[in-house]
Amino acid sequence: MRRLIKLRLEDGRLPRGPVAEVLDGAGNGQPCDACGAILAKDQKAVCGIVVEDWRSLRLHIDCFQVWDLERVEHCE
Ligand SMILES: [Zn+2]
Structure with a gap:
């Protein structure tokens, strides 16, 4: 799963930028x-x-956490 999220960060399907209005749903x-x-x-x-582009995202809680970690690593 981590690898998939990394890939999606690289091809732009998942944003590296900030996300607003994060809600549990x-x-x-x-x-x-x-x-x-x-x-x-x-x-x-x-x-x-x-x-960045006002796209809405919906992720599993686990996926969100992995993405959040990977995103930070990408920025460094
Ligand atoms: Zn997921």
């Missing part, structure tokens, strides 16, 4: 923006808005 049956697995409606998710 639930899945909506759409794929997770990090791992691509479906976020089921009974699963907890993290939602946010990418400041």
